[in-house]
Each structure stands twice: as C-alpha cells, then as structure tokens.
Amino acid sequence: MANYILSIDQGTTSSRAVLFSNQGQVVMQAQQEFEQLFPNDGWVEHRTSDIWQTVLDCCLEVIEKAHITASDIAAIGITNQRETTVVWDKQTGQPIYNAIVWQDRRTSEYCRSLKSQQLEPLITEKTGLLLDPYFCATKIKWILDTVEGARAKAEQGQLAFGTIDSFLLWHLTGGESHATDATNASRTLLFNIHQQDWDKELLELFDIPASMLPKVLDCAADFGESKAALFGESIKIAGMAGDQQAALFGQACFEKGMAKSTYGTGCFLMLNTGYNPIFSSNRLLTTVAYRLNGQVNYAVEGSIFMAGATVQWLRDGLQVIDDAKDSEALAQQVKVDHGVFLVPAFTGLGAPYWDPDARGGIVGLTRDSGIKEIVSAGLQSVCYQTKDLQKAMERDGVRPTNLRVDGGLSANNWVMQFLSDMLDAPIERGEIIETTALGVAYLAGLQTGLFKSLEHLAKLRKADRVFKPSMSEQQRNSLYQQWLIAVNRMTSSSQ
Numbered sequence: 001m002a003n004y005i006l007s008i009d010q011g012t013t014s015s016r017a018v019l020f021s022n023q024g025q026v027v028m029q030a031q032q033e034f035e036q037l038f039p040n041d042g043w044v045e046h047r048t049s050d051i052w053q054t055v056l057d058c059c060l061e062v063i064e065k066a067h068i069t070a071s072d073i074a075a076i077g078i079t080n081q082r083e084t085t086v087v088w089d090k091q092t093g094q095p096i097y098n099a100i101v102w103q104d105r106r107t108s109e110y111c112r113s114l115k116s117q118q119l120e121p122l123i124t125e126k127t128g129l130l131l132d133p134y135f136c137a138t139k140i141k142w143i144l145d146t147v148e149g150a151r152a153k154a155e156q157g158q159l160a161f162g163t164i165d166s167f168l169l170w171h172l173t174g175g176e177s178h179a180t181d182a183t184n185a186s187r188t189l190l191f192n193i194h195q196q197d198w199d200k201e202l203l204e205l206f207d208i209p210a211s212m213l214p215k216v217l218d219c220a221a222d223f224g225e226s227k228a229a230l231f232g233e234s235i236k237i238a239g240m241a242g243d244q245q246a247a248l249f250g251q252a253c254f255e256k257g258m259a260k261s262t263y264g265t266g267c268f269l270m271l272n273t274g275y276n277p278i279f280s281s282n283r284l285l286t287t288v289a290y291r292l293n294g295q296v297n298y299a300v301e302g303s304i305f306m307a308g309a310t311v312q313w314l315r316d317g318l319q320v321i322d323d324a325k326d327s328e329a330l331a332q333q334v335k336v337d338h339g340v341f342l343v344p345a346f347t348g349l350g351a352p353y354w355d356p357d358a359r360g361g362i363v364g365l366t367r368d369s370g371i372k373e374i375v376s377a378g379l380q381s382v383c384y385q386t387k388d389l390q391k392a393m394e395r396d397g398v399r400p401t402n403l404r405v406d407g408g409l410s411a412n413n414w415v416m417q418f419l420s421d422m423l424d425a426p427i428e429r430g431e432i433i434e435t436t437a438l439g440v441a442y443l444a445g446l447q448t449g450l451f452k453s454l455e456h457l458a459k460l461r462k463a464d465r466v467f468k469p470s471m472s473e474q475q476r477n478s479l480y481q482q483w484l485i486a487v488n489r490m491t492s493s494s495q
Contacts, residue, residue: 002074005444006062006235007437008055010080010164011243012101012265013312015051017058018437019066019073022450024460026432030061037098042105042347042356045098048086051164052171056230063231070231075448076172077239077440078223079246080164081265082187085139087150087212088167090160093175096147099164100139103266103305103347107138108356119205126192126199128277128286133356134303136163137189137206144208157211163187165240166214169223172237177224180214182291183245191216193277193288196296219245219290220447239443241290243436244268244301249290250435250442251404252458254297259400262436263409266350267307267382269389270299271400282392283352292446300398302351302389306344306360307382308409313346314378320371328414331376336418336471337479339364341384341486342377352392355491363486382409383419384483390423404428406435413467421471422480431462 004027007018016031034050063070083102088095100106111131114120120131129135140161144151153159162170163184169177185191185198190208192199198213217223223237241249244262248270251260256274261267270289277286277298289299306313311324321327341363348356362374393399403425409415410433420427432438445451 002072003450004068004073005075005077005441005450006059006073007077007079007441008059008168009243009434009437010051010055010078010168012081012103013309015054015058016437017055017062018434018441019062020438020441022445024438024441024457026434028062028066029434030058030065032058040106042108044101044103044347046084046101048095048099048167051099052168055168059231070233070235073235074450075236075238075444076226077444078165078168078237079241079243079436079440080168080184082163082184082242082244083135084164085136085143085161086164086167087140087143087159087161088170089153090158090175093171096150096159097143100143102134104139105133105348105356107133107142110138110141111356123189123202124279126194126202127189128186128193128279129189130283130285130354132354134350135187135189137202137208140208140212141206154209154212157209159212160214161208161212162214163242165242169237169240172226172230173224174227178214179217179223181217181219181221181240182288182296183219183242184240185216186288187242193286193298196291218292218294220292220443222447236448238447239440239445241440241443244270245288245290245299246439247406247436248272248299248439250437250439251406251430252461253404254454254458257400258402258404260404260406261386263307263382263405263407264436265307265309267304267386268301269386270301271393271398273298273300273398278396278398280392280396282395283354284389284392284396285351300393300396302392304382304385304389305347305350308407310342310344310378310381311409313344314375318374320375327375327379328412330372331379331414334372334376336376336380337475338369338373338376339366340369340373340377341483342374342381343486343490344378344381345490349487349491352388353487353491358491361490363489379412379415380418382415383422384480386419387422387480402426402428404430406430406433408433416467420467420469422476424469424473424476426469427467429464429467431464
C-alpha cells in the first residue's frame with residue numbers, strides 16, 4: 001500500500017522535502033539552503049538550477065533515509081515561495097533569466113507610473129491585489145523587455161511563465177505538464193479571482209502573451225506524474241498551493257473567521273473569509289485561500305517581507321549571533337521596554353504600508369544599548385508588524401476569531417509570548433510547525449483518497465501550546481506607539 005505523501009516545500013532561502021504518514025505525521029525530512037543573489041539595490045534573484053537541484057536532492061535524501069521506494073508514496077504535493085517569477089524556453093526547459101524573487105523591488109518605478117494613470121483600482125477589483133513590485137506581472141514584463149530576443153520568442157509561443165510550483169512541475173514531469181493552482185495564479189496580477197481565469201484586459205495592460213501562461217487547476221487535482229527516472233518509478237503529483245495558503249490549509253482553518261500567521265522568511269497573516277471575497281479598505285490583499293472541486297474559499301492577507309529573514313540578517317549581516325536559536329536566550333536577558341526599535345524595511349515595507357522605497361533602520365540607541373537589545377528589537381519587530389496587520393483587519397471588520405501560528409520562528413517561545421502580549425490575544429501553536437508542507441500533503445492526500453474529508457483533516461490537527469497575554473494595556477500601547485514613530489522615520493515620505 002502506498003501510505004505516504006511526499007511534500008516539496010520550496011522556500012525563499014531553502015528547499016525541503018517532508019515525508020508524511022497517512023495520519024499526517026512527519027516521518028522524515030531534509031532541507032538545503034541555497035544562495036541569495038543581490039545584483040542591485042532592492043534586487044533579489046535565485047538561480048533556478050539551485051532551486052531544482054536542492055529540491056531533487058532533498059526528495060532523494062528523504063526516500064533513502066526513510067528506507068522506502070517510490071511505490072510506497074501515494075502522491076507528491078508541491079508548495080512554494082509565491083510570486084517568485086521564472087520564464088523559460090519551452091523546448092529546452094532552460095530559464096532565460098534568473099528567478100526574480102517576490103522580495104525584488106526593481107519594477108517600483110513602473111508600478112508608480114501605472115498608479116499615476118489611475119490603473120490600480122481596476123487591477124485591485126479584478127485580482128484583489130495592489131499594484132506593487134511584489135507580484136509577478138511586472139516581473140514578467142521586465143524580463144520580456146530586458147532579455148534580448150525574449151519578447152519575440154514569447155510572441156511566437158516559445159516561452160513559458162511560471163511561479164516556482166509550475167517550474168518544478170514542468171521539470172518533475174519532463175515538460176509534460178505546464179500547470180499551476182488557483183492560489184498561485186491569484187498572486188500574479190493577471191488572474192481574475194471572480195471569473196477564476198486569466199484576465200485578457202490585464203494581459204494586454206502588461207503586454208504578456210497568453211501562450212506563456214500555465215493551465216489553472218484546483219489545489220487538489222491531477223497535475224501529472226513525475227518522470228520514472230527521477231525516483232525509480234512515476235509518482236502522481238496531486239496537490240499544489242502557494243506557501244501561505246498551504247499553511248492555512250495545514251492549520252485546518254476551514255471555517256470563516258479562522259486565521260493563521262506563518263513566520264518564515266516573511267510573515268503572512270491570512271484569514272478565511274468563506275465563499276465571498278472581502279475587499280480591504282486598509283491595503284490588505286484579497287486572495288484565493290483554496291479551491292476544491294471548483295468551489296473557491298477566499299481570504300484576506302497581510303504580508304510582511306522580513307520576519308525570519310531579520311534573524312538571518314542578525315546572523316549573517318551583523319554577525320551578532322552564530323545561530324538563529326541563540327536569539328531567544330539573548331532576548332530573555334533584557335526588559336521588553338529597552339527603548340531600541342529595529343525597522344526591517346530592507347526591501348521596503350509590506351502591508352499595510354506598501355512602501356517599496358522605505359529602508360531599514362535602528363532607532364533609540366544609547367550608550368547602554370548592545371547586542372542583546374538589538375537582537376530583542378529584531379524579534380520584537382516581527383510582533384509589531386503583526387500588530388499592524390491585526391489593526392488593519394480590525395478596521396476592515398474582520399478580526400480573527402483565533403490565531404494559529406507556524407513556521408520556523410514560531411518555535412521561539414519568547415517571540416510567541418511577546419506576540420500574544422502585543423496582540424492581546426491567545427496564540428495557538430500546532431504540534432507540527434511545518435504546516436506549509438503539511439497543507440499540500442493534505443491536498444494531495446484528499447485527491448488520492450488517503451484523506452477522506454476536511455472534517456477528517458481537522459481532527460488530525462493537535463495543538464502544542466497556547467500562549468496567553470500577560471502584558472498591561474498601558475505597556476502594550478506605549479510600545480506600539482513607539483514602534484509607529486520608528487516606522488514613520490523609515491518611510492519614503494519622511495526621507
């Protein structure tokens with residue numbers, strides 16, 4: 001019996017493969033980091049060869065270490081860093097340019113020019129998104145306009161576009177399948193979330209040929225089969241979702257009003273709004289939460305660009321810690337109101353500011369300030385930014401009924417307690433914090449019959465710990481007001 005699901009979780013700083021049992025338990029996992037490329041100020045790229053090779057290596061390592069064969073795996077699920085954009089040649093499968101990462105800001109000026117033409121309301125109404133370099137459309141246009149001969153090839157139908165899920169699917173199936181799912185499609189600025197199809201008017205606006213685009217399927221669907229040569233024999237690919245939607249699904253947030261916050265490279269707070277899209281007045285995004293059997297569930301989302309990446313910067317950039325895990329012990333050694341605020345606007349600010357030109361800074365330093373205060377401020381910045389999102393959701397009338405957390409940084413008990421204090425809300429951490437990989441395992445398992453229903457999946461989820469607020473309202477408000485002052489000093493309007 002094929003009783004396992006193999007999840008590919010292709011993230012911004014690393015790739016991983018996770019093998020799950022038919023009870024949704026982690027059996028084996030492998031992870032590899034890869035190089036981040038920064039060719040210019042605000043530019044972020046990845047080599048697609050690094051992405052593909054690390055994914056393949058992790059899958060093979062998991063299969064070998066678990067002492068199983070491909071025939072024991074019922075299906076593969078793929079989850080991915082969203083909005084990261086690849087354009088490749090359909091004949092060779094080779095990209096014509098590096099993957100342009102979701103954090104990349106090179107199209108800021110182009111986005112400003114479109115905004116000046118009053119085009120953002122049209123785009124938001126169709127896609128639920130804002131006009132920002134974060135999303136794929138302007139990245140695709142930049143590649144077609146910049147790489148020699150690219151536009152001519154695209155117009156002749158020789159080029160394919162995909163987010164990372166599509167790129168991996170293409171290579172897993174040996175070019176047999178060029179597809180994506182509704183969640184990834186909904187992050188491109190080209191997908192009409194009401195009609196659930198690519199939008200001709202937006203394709204014309206961004207000057208992108210329709211022949212480049214992948215077919216859009218449900219999140220649980222028959223995406224194709226892996227080439228037998230890769231793992232010894234073919235494996236069905238049956239689940240796909242962008243990383244944040246996969247985490248929402250893995251957290252079993254199936255009811256309207258349920259929310260999750262994922263602390264990976266960035267932080268993403270997503271709230272299930274049910275069968276109807278809710279449009280934010282506070283610059284949050286409206287997006288597809290998941291699509292099953294043609295039925296769409298929508299969500300509102302707030303995106304923070306730097307969460308775990310801030311800790312990575314403390315480790316690799318400032319070199320004030322040797323390991324991300326060291327940050328918890330250091331933060332515990334100082335008071336929470338130490339007066340230092342780190343605004344991690346290294347690639348601009350996400351929701352609810354959407355300021356691509358903001359830059360990072362540390363304020364409030366005195367002669368008494370040291371490494372402990374700076375590390376603590378870096379961790380606190382994640383919680384303050386989540387508070388920004390909570391406030392925006394409240395103004396839109398959709399305060400979360402509960403908040404489930406996941407991602408690497410959620411293992412940090414100090415951060416989770418401070419988060420509970422800042423939000424004045426209980427924070428529930430699941431037994432499995434790698435819920436992104438779990439979410440697509442659930443989707444692939446639903447498609448192949450390993451899991452029976454959403455009710456079945458909801459019963460599988462178990463909580464590890466609930467953090468409850470213990471900070472006074474006065475202290476909470478004081479800290480948050482100081483944070484807002486610090487952010488204001490880093491925005492482009494104040495520079």
